[in-house]
Amino acid sequence: MAASIPDPTAAIRAFRGEILDFTGDPATLGDRAHRHHPDGILVVRDGRVAALGPASEVLPSLPADAVMTDYRGKLILPGFVDTHVHYAQTDIIASYGAQLLDWLDRYTFPAESRFADPEHAREVAEFFVDELLRNGTTTAMVFATTHATSVDAIFEAAEARSMRLIAGKVLMDRNVPEQVRDTADSGYEDSARLIARWHNRHRLAYAVTPRFAPTSTERQLELCGRLLDLNPGVFLQSHVAENLSEVAWVAALFPWSRSYLDVYDRYRLLRERAVFAHCIHLDHEDRQRMAATGAAMSFCPTSNLFLGSGLFDAQAARDHGVRVGIGTDVGGGTSLSMLRTLDEAYKVCQLAGNRLSPWRAFYLATLGGAASLYLDDRIGNFDPGKEADFVVLDPAATPLMARRVARTETLAEKLFALMILGDDRAVHATHVLGEARYRQTAA
Ligand SMILES: [Zn+2]
Numbered sequence: 482m483a484a485s486i487p488d489p490t491a492a493i494r495a496f497r498g499e500i501l502d503f504t505g506d507p508a509t510l511g512d513r514a515h516r517h518h519p520d521g522i523l524v525v526r527d528g529r530v531a532a533l534g535p536a537s538e539v540l541p542s543l544p545a546d547a548v549m550t551d552y553r554g555k556l557i558l559p560g561f562v563d564t565h566v567h568y569a570q571t572d573i574i575a576s577y578g579a580q581l582l583d584w585l586d587r588y589t590f591p592a593e594s595r596f597a598d599p600e601h602a603r604e605v606a607e608f609f610v611d612e613l614l615r616n617g618t619t620t621a622m623v624f625a626t627t628h629a630t631s632v633d634a635i636f637e638a639a640e641a642r643s644m645r646l647i648a649g650k651v652l653m654d655r656n657v658p659e660q661v662r663d664t665a666d667s668g669y670e671d672s673a674r675l676i677a678r679w680h681n682r683h684r685l686a687y688a689v690t691p692r693f694a695p696t697s698t699e700r701q702l703e704l705c706g707r708l709l710d711l712n713p714g715v716f717l718q719s720h721v722a723e724n725l726s727e728v729a730w731v732a733a734l735f736p737w738s739r740s741y742l743d744v745y746d747r748y749r750l751l752r753e754r755a756v757f758a759h760c761i762h763l764d765h766e767d768r769q770r771m772a773a774t775g776a777a778m779s780f781c782p783t784s785n786l787f788l789g790s791g792l793f794d795a796q797a798a799r800d801h802g803v804r805v806g807i808g809t810d811v812g813g814g815t816s817l818s819m820l821r822t823l824d825e826a827y828k829v830c831q832l833a834g835n836r837l838s839p840w841r842a843f844y845l846a847t848l849g850g851a852a853s854l855y856l857d858d859r860i861g862n863f864d865p866g867k868e869a870d871f872v873v874l875d876p877a878a879t880p881l882m883a884r885r886v887a888r889t890e891t892l893a894e895k896l897f898a899l900m901i902l903g904d905d906r907a908v909h910a911t912h913v914l915g916e917a918r919y920r921q922t923a924a
Contacts, residue, residue: 768803
């Protein structure tokens with residue numbers, strides 16, 4: 482039982498350390514929203530959570546052949562959920578000096594056109610999913626490119642690591658260069674084929690992926706609704722109301738629309754399992770429609786600051802009861818680290834005049850993100866039966882973090898220091914279905 486190296490063939494594995502997870506939203510439940518075991522044990526059987534509790538209670542009941550991994554001194558949390566990211570933009574992260582529409586023309590479309598080459602797609606996909614794991618992210622909702630093979634590449638990379646991942650082929654049939662353009666019909670047919678190939682295969686799920694309203698004709702948006710109707714359980718991902726020039730462009734392209742969001746509403750794309758990145762320039766009615774339809778917002782703070790797009794109103798989303806998750810939005814976003822992203826989320830909330838507590842921040846990065854994707858029955862916390870995806874964080878990963886954390890008195894203070902000062906260096910290990918898929922090696 483005391484073996485230090487986990488045996489992958491062991492039926493039962495146990496992980497000991499400080500354990501934190503959430504059972505609900507701290508914004509409404511307060512202290513009752515989280516479970517905290519300063520010296521806890523997470524028991525995993527066949528990749529699923531079998532038990533969670535204080536070491537003093539769990540240890541006596543552990544079977545003799547259980548294999549124990551000792552993470553004492555570290556903090557075990559459910560794996561992070563990144564609800565909006567573009568794997569094909571890995572290579573253009575940190576590109577200088579553009580706002581959204583110029584950014585797409587100057588950097589995004591040239592980078593994405595390279596994914597017509599399956600070999601390039603495969604190489605980037607492998608790198609990208611390993612980066613997710615290196616940052617403690619175990620589930621992501623991912624944009625591929627217009628090319629069907631780019632979808633195969635990202636799903637194959639996720640499947641090889643047993644990861645839960647949602648992705649889809651980008652649909653763009655107008656206002657983009659030919660290399661990244663499809664047609665309403667070819668986009669529909671490619672999507673249908675990819676759904677048949679990948680949706681619900683192992684832990685993978687498909688998302689119908691119109692990039693955003695300006696690059697799809699009304700016919701293409703209509704066909705998106707049809708794909709969703711014909712394939713219950715399939716997701717939808719897109720962007721909305723990120724940038725004011727974009728909002729003005731949508732108003733010109735769809736003169737009948739009440740608002741940008743209304744364009745998607747017209748084509749019945751607001752629904753459960755639909756995730757819209759950004760949601761900055763929305764009004765009261767838009768937020769009401771999102772809440773009423775069960776669609777979710779992905780809050781992408783590093784991207785919104787980097788591209789100068791605006792400030793997400795987390796309070797308004799909460800007041801309207803809209804589902805919200807956190808997105809890194811790389812490459813418009815500047816980091817795949819959810820810790821870095823929570824840091825920026827806190828600052829965006831400060832500028833917007835409201836406050837993001839460390840409890841709510843870590844909730845949004847785990848169970849809240851899972852709930853925004855309607856996956857909270859499978860991932861997001863350590864309820865028995867859930868898939869055992871988790872991240873092991875080192876709150877003393879750097880000299881400064883060690884010094885700051887040594888002076889904290891409460892878990893809230895420690896979590897806050899972790900999200901403000903932490904990054905990939907604070908990720909000690911990442912486990913998928915109980916198995917270590919990333920371990921930090923000593924520097
Ligand atoms: Zn995006």
